[in-house]
Amino acid sequence: MVTLLEFLVAALLVIGGVFGIVGSFGLIKLNDPMSRLHAPTKATTLGVGGVLLASMLHAAAFEKYFSFHELMITLFLFLTAPITANFIAKVHIHRQETRDTMPEAGGDDHWATHDTPEDEQRRQAAPTPPADE
Amino acid sequence: MKLVWRLFPHPLLTLLLTITWLLLVNRWSLNSLVFGFLLGVLIPFVTQPFWPNRPNLRRPLKVAEYILVVLTDIVQANIIVARIVLFKPNTDRRPNWITVPLELKTPEAITALAGTITMTPGTLSADVSDEGHALLVHCLDAPNPDAVRDEIKQRYERRLMEIFE
Numbered sequence: 001m002v003t004l005l006e007f008l009v010a011a012l013l014v015i016g017g018v019f020g021i022v023g024s025f026g027l028i029k030l031n032d033p034m035s036r037l038h039a040p041t042k043a044t045t046l047g048v049g050g051v052l053l054a055s056m057l058h059a060a061a062f063e064k065y066f067s068f069h070e071l072m073i074t075l076f077l078f079l080t081a082p083i084t085a086n087f088i089a090k091v092h093i094h095r096q097e098t099r100d101t102m103p104e105a106g107g108d109d110h111w112a113t114h115d116t117p118e119d120e121q122r123r124q125a126a127p128t129p130p131a132d133e
Numbered sequence: 134m135k136l137v138w139r140l141f142p143h144p145l146l147t148l149l150l151t152i153t154w155l156l157l158v159n160r161w162s163l164n165s166l167v168f169g170f171l172l173g174v175l176i177p178f179v180t181q182p183f184w185p186n187r188p189n190l191r192r193p194l195k196v197a198e199y200i201l202v203v204l205t206d207i208v209q210a211n212i213i214v215a216r217i218v219l220f221k222p223n224t225d226r227r228p229n230w231i232t233v234p235l236e237l238k239t240p241e242a243i244t245a246l247a248g249t250i251t252m253t254p255g256t257l258s259a260d261v262s263d264e265g266h267a268l269l270v271h272c273l274d275a276p277n278p279d280a281v282r283d284e285i286k287q288r289y290e291r292r293l294m295e296i297f298e
Contacts, residue, residue, distance in 0.1 A: 019211060026218040030273075034257070035228045038214065038273045042254045046211040068156040082251035082258070089259035089271065103230045106267025111260040119263060 005061045009054045016050025023047055033092050037085055044081045049074065142181050145190070147173035189239070195296045202288065206253050214254040217274050229275040231256075231282050233268040237290060242297035243268070249289050256281065 023043030030036045052070040059067035093102070093113045105111050109119075141147055147170075154169030155161070177184075190196070217226065237243050243265065247258040250270055260269040275281050 019215065022215045022218055029218060029223070030226075031223045032228060034259075034271045035226070035273055037257055037271070038254065039218070041251055041257065042211060042214055042218075045207045045252060045254060049207075067159060069159055072153070072156050078248070078252060082248040085251050085257055086247070086259065089257065093260055103232050103269070105262035105269070106232050106234045108262035108264045108266050110263055111269055112263050113260050115263050123264075 005057070009058050009061070012050045012054035012057065014050075016047050016052075016054065019043065019045075019050065020047035033096070034089065037088055037092075041081060041085055044077050048077060141174065141177070143177040143184065143187060145187075146177045146184075149173075150176055189297065191298070192296055195292065199289075199292050199296060202292065203249055203253065206288070210254045214273060217255075221274065226274050227276050229272045229278050230259075231270040231272055231275065231278045233270055233282050233285055233290075235261075235266055235268055235290070236286075237293060237298065239297050242293045245297075246285075246289055246293055250285060256285070 020043050023039045026039030026042065027036055030039065052074055056067055056070045059065060090113050093111065099110050099114050102111055102114070150173035151166070151169040154172055155165055158165040158169075235243060235246075237246060243261070247261075247268060250256050250258040250268070255273045257271045257273075258268055259271050261267070262269070270281075270285070272278065272281055
């Protein structure tokens, strides 16, 4: 039983480590800035997830207490990682792309990053009819 | 009754903060429960001007289902993306922008959808359109952009619609 648990903890650690290294390797290998952004989101999900699961399992199995800090770390990572990624993406859109190089913004005119104060004024002056529900 | 709402403007937030505090303390005791509850009352009360509206959770039980679906997707997608990173030459990869038209209206739901898209590897939400009717998603490898868009709408947006709207 003990060896089985040890085996499980070790396996989770290895899985976490492998995905961590794949994420870091992706940062080097991928060749355009937006694709590079994908690599860190990978490392935070399964990479960190594997290590945290291993930590919880180890605490429960060998140190005889239930540890919930890992859940909190996961929660905070899931809250912060998308926001960081979004900020970096927005910087990229702001500095490297123009309205013409971006894809169509659905039924709207442009993407929010390319919004200017003039657009704001125009919207307030003539409120567009709401999109059909 | 009015006084109770005044004192507890966000009951769900109070509950969440109390539980968060207990988990941070990591050891069960009455002391930390009381202190956590105190924080849970104080923080929403002080920050009340920031959240004038209460998010409307229509079906709280669906949240559990949603989390499970997202977690399994994360594991699957991680493996797919690891394969792409390790074995697919950059010249074969088709990175692509995808426009996802939004049916969701509430900011909370759109935020949840954007976060989910980023956390499931292979897709990354980058921007919303100026009036909030579409979401811009970057795809690591999308030979067929329409399929990715339909999957996002089918799997995540439909479920979030049920939860929030």
